[in-house]
Amino acid sequence: MSxxxxxxxxxxxxxxxxxxxxxxxxxxxxxxxVAVVAQLSHGLHGDPGWREFAVFLGLYxxxxxxxxxxxxxxxxxxxxxxxxxxxxxxxxxCLAVMAAAVPEADGDRAPAYALGYAGTRxxxxxxxxxxxxxxxxRALPRWRPLTYCLLSGLLWAGSAAVPAPWRYAVWAVLxxxxxxxxxxxxxxxxxxxxxxxxxxxxxxLFVIIVLGESVLALVTATDHTWTARAGIVAxxxxxxxxxxxxxxxxxxxxxxxxxxxxxxTREAYLLARDVGGFLHFFVTAAVISMAAGLATAxxxxxxxxxxxxxxxxxxxxxxxxxxxxxLIALRFGRPLRAVAVWALPGVAIPLLVVLGADVLPPWxxxxxxxxxxxxxxxxxxxVQSRRAPLDTxx
Numbered sequence: 001m002s003x004x005x006x007x008x009x010x011x012x013x014x015x016x017x018x019x020x021x022x023x024x025x026x027x028x029x030x031x032x033x034v035a036v037v038a039q040l041s042h043g044l045h046g047d048p049g050w051r052e053f054a055v056f057l058g059l060y061x062x063x064x065x066x067x068x069x070x071x072x073x074x075x076x077x078x079x080x081x082x083x084x085x086x087x088x089x090x091x092x093x094c095l096a097v098m099a100a101a102v103p104e105a106d107g108d109r110a111p112a113y114a115l116g117y118a119g120t121r122x123x124x125x126x127x128x129x130x131x132x133x134x135x136x137x138r139a140l141p142r143w144r145p146l147t148y149c150l151l152s153g154l155l156w157a158g159s160a161a162v163p164a165p166w167r168y169a170v171w172a173v174l175x176x177x178x179x180x181x182x183x184x185x186x187x188x189x190x191x192x193x194x195x196x197x198x199x200x201x202x203x204x205l206f207v208i209i210v211l212g213e214s215v216l217a218l219v220t221a222t223d224h225t226w227t228a229r230a231g232i233v234a235x236x237x238x239x240x241x242x243x244x245x246x247x248x249x250x251x252x253x254x255x256x257x258x259x260x261x262x263x264x265t266r267e268a269y270l271l272a273r274d275v276g277g278f279l280h281f282f283v284t285a286a287v288i289s290m291a292a293g294l295a296t297a298x299x300x301x302x303x304x305x306x307x308x309x310x311x312x313x314x315x316x317x318x319x320x321x322x323x324x325x326x327l328i329a330l331r332f333g334r335p336l337r338a339v340a341v342w343a344l345p346g347v348a349i350p351l352l353v354v355l356g357a358d359v360l361p362p363w364x365x366x367x368x369x370x371x372x373x374x375x376x377x378x379x380x381x382x383v384q385s386r387r388a389p390l391d392t393x394x
Contacts, residue, residue: 013093015233016128019195021198021201022198022201022202022205023074023080025080025085025088025089026071026074026088026202026233027205028092029070029088029089029091029092030205030206030209031092032092032095032096032099033067033095033209033305034097034208034209034212034213035096035099035100036060036063036098036099036102037209037210037213037288037291038213038216039099039100039102039103040056040059040060040102040105040288041102041213041217041288041289041291041292041295042292043055043056043102043292043294044056044288044289044292044293044313045292045295046296046307046309046310046311047296047307047308047309047310048292048309048310048312049309053289053312053313055105055106056285056288056289057104057285057323058106058168058171058172059102059105059113060199060281060285061175061281062098062099062113062117062171062175062289063083063095063099063117064281064284064285065119065175065178065277065281066091066095066117066120067095068226068276068277068280068281069124069204069277070088070091070120070123070124070127071199071202071203071276072199072272072273072276073124073127073128074088074202075195075198075202075272075318076192076193076194077127077130077131078195078196078359084127086126087123087126088123089118090123091119091123091124092121093116094116094117094119094120094123095116095120096116097112097113097115097116097119097291098112098113098116098117100112101113101116106164106168107164108148109165110160110164110168111160112160114156114157114158114159114160114167114171115156115157117156118154118157119153119161120153121149121150121152121153121156122150122153122233124145124148124149125145125146125149125150125153126156127310128140128144128145128149129145131145132145137364138168144159144185144219147181148178148181148227150184152174152177152178155170155174156171156174157210159171159174173376182273182277190241192265193265193268193269193277194260194268194269194272195266196257196260196261197257197261197270198274199260199272200253200256200257200260203253203256203276203280204248204249206280206284207248207253207280207283207284207287210284210287210288210291211241211244211245211287213287213288213291214237214241214287214290215238215241217236217291217292217294217295218234218238218241218294218295218298219234220295220378221234221294221295221296221298221299222234222298224299225299225302227300227301228304229301229302229362229363230298230299230301230302232301232363233297233298233301233363233366234294234298236250236363236366236367236370237294237297237298237366237370239370239373240294240318240366240369240370240373241294243370243373243374243376243377244287244321245357246377247373247377247380249379250380251380251384252325252328255332256275256279256328256332259271259332259333260272260275271331271332273329274331275328275332279324279327279328279331282320282321282323282324282327283321283324283325283328285320286317286318286320286321286324287317287321288317289313289314289316289317289320289355290313290314290315290317290318290321292310293310293311293312293313293314293315293317294314294366296313296314297310297314297365297366298362299364300362301362302364303361303362303368304361305357305358305359305360305361306357306360306362306363306365308354308357308358311353311354311357311365312354314365314366314369315350315351315353315354315357315365315369316350316351316354316371318345318346318350318367318369318372319346319350319351321346322343322346322347322350322376323343323346323347324349325343325347326339326342326343330344342376342379345372345375345376346372349368349369349372350369350372353365353368353369
């Protein structure tokens with residue numbers, strides 16, 4: 001059965017390893033990202049400017065990138081040994097250091113942030129090094145983990161001694177180098193097939209984390225602003241989040257499981273890399289931004305209009321969310337015309353809300369965005385119901 005996010009027809013499924021689900025260690029590991037997301041979202045509360053948005057994206061990408069790397073490692077290497085548990089718990093500790101450093105990571109806590117990320121690169125080396133001893137052709141060339149993990153970790157540790165603002169330029173160059181190494185590999189040396197169900201579940205769990213932060217932001221802001229207007233805005237914000245959850249798990253995650261599950265071994269890895277690693281950075285960053293905007297909308301519910309930065313965080317976040325899903329649909333092979341039908345309104349309507357930020361009251365801003373998300377969900381369900389008889393006939 002096809003959806004607005006899936007190709008109209010798919011080849012026969014490619015056999016993959018026995019289905020598996022996230023383990024208790026992975027779920028425990030994700031808890032540290034609850035702290036990371038909360039810290040980052042807090043930085044966008046109020047009236048953020050372009051500097052705050054740039055800092056948010058710059059500080060969010062390293063922990064997200066490490067989460068994606070560790071998730072793929074856990075996906076390819078099913079191992080519940082004491083060694084792997086210690087390694088993953090060490091990564092969790094390193095990421096906790098980064099989370100604690102986030103509020104001043106562009107200032108006095110930058111060295112701690114850099115050292116925390118350096119530690120995660122060493123952890124990644126410990127996870128991938130055993131793959132260098134696999135029998136050919138599954139063996140991973142030793143130079144890849146030595147450069148991608150160890151050298152990168154050493155350079156990140158060294159960046160802690162670099163004075164600002166040059167330190168941040170070093171970080172950007174190091175992240176770019178990591179991505180270049182990954183992109184040039186083109187899936188070569190991958191020691192096994194991606195477990196599609198496990199990967200989709202892990203990414204979905206992270207989406208739940210950022211949606212959960214949004215719900216928490218609504219509750220906390222309503223607690224601090226206990227008025228009828230605040231309650232109305234919070235209710236509308238919840239409707240918006242509910243529509244995003246519904247459409248994501250009914251369509252986006254289902255599409256990912258079908259498309260990646262029918263791809264060959266190498267193509268499945270490349271799809272997982274592009275969709276799960278790169279494009280879901282924008283999906284999750286958009287929801288974190290919306291969490292901050294929703295909290296501000298509740299707190300400012302008694303005012304005539306929201307600060308422009310808050311509207312950008314909320315409405316701009318929704319526009320980025322839809323744009324990211326449009327790119328995912330295109331990466332999955334959907335025709336541009338079919339994607340544009342829902343993607344253009346999904347991006348344009350939130351941006352129009354931004355243009356009216358100075359005259360729209362907070363409740364109306366959230367109402368318009370919730371209506372757009374609800375209409376997007378209804379459209380996806382209508383397309384699905386129209387295609388169901390065709391799929392059955394096939």
